[in-house]
Amino acid sequence: MRDGILVINAGSSSIKFSLYISDGDDKPLLSCKGQVEGINVAPHFIAKAPHGGVLNEQRWPDQPNLSHSALFKYMIQWIEAQLGDAELKAAGHRVVHGGSLYSQPLLINDDLMAELETLVPLAPLHQPHNLAPIKALKEVHPELLQVACFDTAFHRSNPWTAQSFALPRKITGEGVKRYGFHGLSYEYIARQLRQIAPAVARGRVVVCHLGSGASMCAIHEGKSIASTMGFTALDGLPMGTRTGTLDAGVVLYLLQQKGMTAKEIEDMLYKQSGLIGVSGVSNDMRVLLESSEPHATEAVELFVYRISRELGSLAAAMGGIDALVFTAGIGEHSPQVRERVCKHAEWLGVEMDDEANQRGAQMISTMESPVSVWVVPTDEEMMIAKHTREVLQSVKVA
Numbered sequence: 001m002r003d004g005i006l007v008i009n010a011g012s013s014s015i016k017f018s019l020y021i022s023d024g025d026d027k028p029l030l031s032c033k034g035q036v037e038g039i040n041v042a043p044h045f046i047a048k049a050p051h052g053g054v055l056n057e058q059r060w061p062d063q064p065n066l067s068h069s070a071l072f073k074y075m076i077q078w079i080e081a082q083l084g085d086a087e088l089k090a091a092g093h094r095v096v097h098g099g100s101l102y103s104q105p106l107l108i109n110d111d112l113m114a115e116l117e118t119l120v121p122l123a124p125l126h127q128p129h130n131l132a133p134i135k136a137l138k139e140v141h142p143e144l145l146q147v148a149c150f151d152t153a154f155h156r157s158n159p160w161t162a163q164s165f166a167l168p169r170k171i172t173g174e175g176v177k178r179y180g181f182h183g184l185s186y187e188y189i190a191r192q193l194r195q196i197a198p199a200v201a202r203g204r205v206v207v208c209h210l211g212s213g214a215s216m217c218a219i220h221e222g223k224s225i226a227s228t229m230g231f232t233a234l235d236g237l238p239m240g241t242r243t244g245t246l247d248a249g250v251v252l253y254l255l256q257q258k259g260m261t262a263k264e265i266e267d268m269l270y271k272q273s274g275l276i277g278v279s280g281v282s283n284d285m286r287v288l289l290e291s292s293e294p295h296a297t298e299a300v301e302l303f304v305y306r307i308s309r310e311l312g313s314l315a316a317a318m319g320g321i322d323a324l325v326f327t328a329g330i331g332e333h334s335p336q337v338r339e340r341v342c343k344h345a346e347w348l349g350v351e352m353d354d355e356a357n358q359r360g361a362q363m364i365s366t367m368e369s370p371v372s373v374w375v376v377p378t379d380e381e382m383m384i385a386k387h388t389r390e391v392l393q394s395v396k397v398a
Ligand SMILES: Nc1ncnc2c1ncn2[C@@H]1O[C@H](COP(=O)(O)OP(=O)(O)O)[C@@H](O)[C@H]1O
Pocket: 210, 211, 212, 213, 240, 283, 284, 285, 286, 287, 289, 328, 329, 330, 333, 334
């Protein structure tokens, strides 16, 4: 009997899935992947084969407000029809916030769900959407094993200095500290590096995960040492719609002087800032790079500047840097952003090979560059599938 593992990575306007099939001890093999996007605007389901061929596509032009749960049910029915002779054994979910308690992937039960609900205010853009499909799947398949894989877990190896704010001990003791996110992506990259360049993987590496959400992580000997995101996924780099690092005094000013409500401030910091806020044009890096609007150009400039500053900080946290890695939507696909970051990083010993960068080669630094530079596509879903299978195996053994 072949085993099916369903991976769900749910966001505010999209639910992404990947279905993996494995025979016994084999590594999980991707069977198909896809997403429902445009939720609440113009829902669109698309499913693709591993190499990109479209398997199914569906739109609901007459029902733009079709609910998350109705769309999710459509998706699950389609996925189940693809199983063939395989049996759906488990579902693995990306859960962005694991708080201070959870540093390992875990089998989901009612107690864990109740704990994860308490973390919703710490990740309002992600956590409610991560938890909704777990509940929806439980309704359809009450017996299915479901596993939570946390974006915060990989960073639990950070020294206390990297995890702490200089707040009174009492507040820190309540869990107000730096957690870091995109951990599933960083864990995947660390593993990939061990295969691509084992010597590099043993060294001091800064990984730039530049997607809609963006962060950077200092990884030494495969372990996270520090990262740019903090208590929430607002901290660090400016993102598509999020501010990144902000003087906490600005929040006080907005509250006390501008009379804004907490909800208004939350919307501003999470949804109206970053690339969209600075450019007034778009949160999409492709659009900004092609735009001739001065504010679009400035948004890209600020993004690159903040990456460059954080690079210095993360290199300092490791006492130096041996390699720089780019990943996620912008990191994998934008030679222009990579070039500009590398130019700023020449002082650290980064020498980019322009031709390799334009070509999108795996290594994009010169052979002589003291710091090597790499482009490594991330795969959070594969990491979740691996973790889910491990949890499944441990349940079988127990
Ligand atoms: N060719 C490209 N050049 C520049 N940016 C790109 C390119 N392709 C995708 N992106 C950017 O990648 C970002 C989305 O990254 P992605 O990792 O898919 O994000 P998420 O998974 O968080 O939604 C968007 O800002 C998009 O503009």
